[in-house]
Amino acid sequence: MYLISKWWSAFSRRIGKKHSTETALLYVTSAVKTAMDKKQGTILLLVDFSSAFDTINHNILIRRLRLRYGFVGKILDWMLSYLKERTQRVVIGDQSSSTTTLTRGVPQGSVLGPLLFSLYVQPIGDTIRAHELFVHQYADDLHIYAHFDLNHSALLAAVKQMEDCLEEVKVWIRELHWLPIVCRVDFKLLVFTYKAMHNDAPVYLCELVCPYQQTRTLRSANNNTLEVKRIRTKAGDCSFAVPAASLWNNLPTVIKTCDNLTSFKRVLKTHFCHIAY
Secondary structure, eight states: OHHHHHHOOTTBOOOSTTOOHHHHHHHHHHHHHHHHHTTEEEEEEEEEOTTGGGGOBHHHHHHHHHHTSOOOHHHHHHHHHHHTTEEEOOEETTEEOOOEEEOBOOOTTSSHHHHHHHHHHTTHHHHHHHTTOEEEEETTEEEEEEEEESSHHHHHHHHHHHHHHHHHHHHHHHHTTOOOHHHHHHHHHHHHHHHHHTTOSOHHHHTTOOBOOOSSOOTTTTSOOBOOOOOSSHHHHTSTHHHHHHHHHTSOHHHHTOSSHHHHHHHHHHHHHHHHO
8 A cells, every 4th residue: 555655646536435426526516616605716627437447458557557656576467467367257147148358447346446447547647737727536537627716818718728638638548549438439339230240249139230232233232331221300310220330331341341359349449549539
């Protein structure tokens, strides 16, 4: 604990029995109310890292533990052993899925998992403090805020301060290969689409994904195109089959023709990183 406490920044609120999303919310709300009492306004940026625990890059984490926190020798080997060759499966009643090897992420329900995640994202505090902003973190929830006097020039200055910080946060997120939420939703949809096309999804989902039937032979006949169903309402436009087909048809052929799910997910994530950043 001495090693962790030595490097733990002032902005971070530890994960433990005394801390929760409720205490974090109470603290930030109190700060806003106190500013109001002083006749100040507050700009608040709420950041939620979607599926963050599951997307931690083991190589980046180990490098950070070694270079930033001084983990060496057997201690670093223990961490490597803890992270590597983990597997998971889903069990419902007496039914069990096949076992999958985990190449990313930390166990969220473990003692070390939340702590390793906090160490993984801790450098973001350096970026935020450099912009002289207030910040409060609990696990993968981040509150960044600034107080300002109630005049137009002070408001503009606070907005500029927050925008500049956000741009640097985006760069930091990109370096970790974390996708924005919109891209992550599309990523998930396309993974299900790939599984459905390869009969690796429940039958009821496979039936919703239909290959496009060409009326005459064209050179593009084998480009893995899906039929986009006709819809009449915005609600229908949000059903699985419509965005699945539209997103799939807009993918480069090199992604659609990946011969296994692991390769597909890797190339697809790179594709979305180029789009997002």
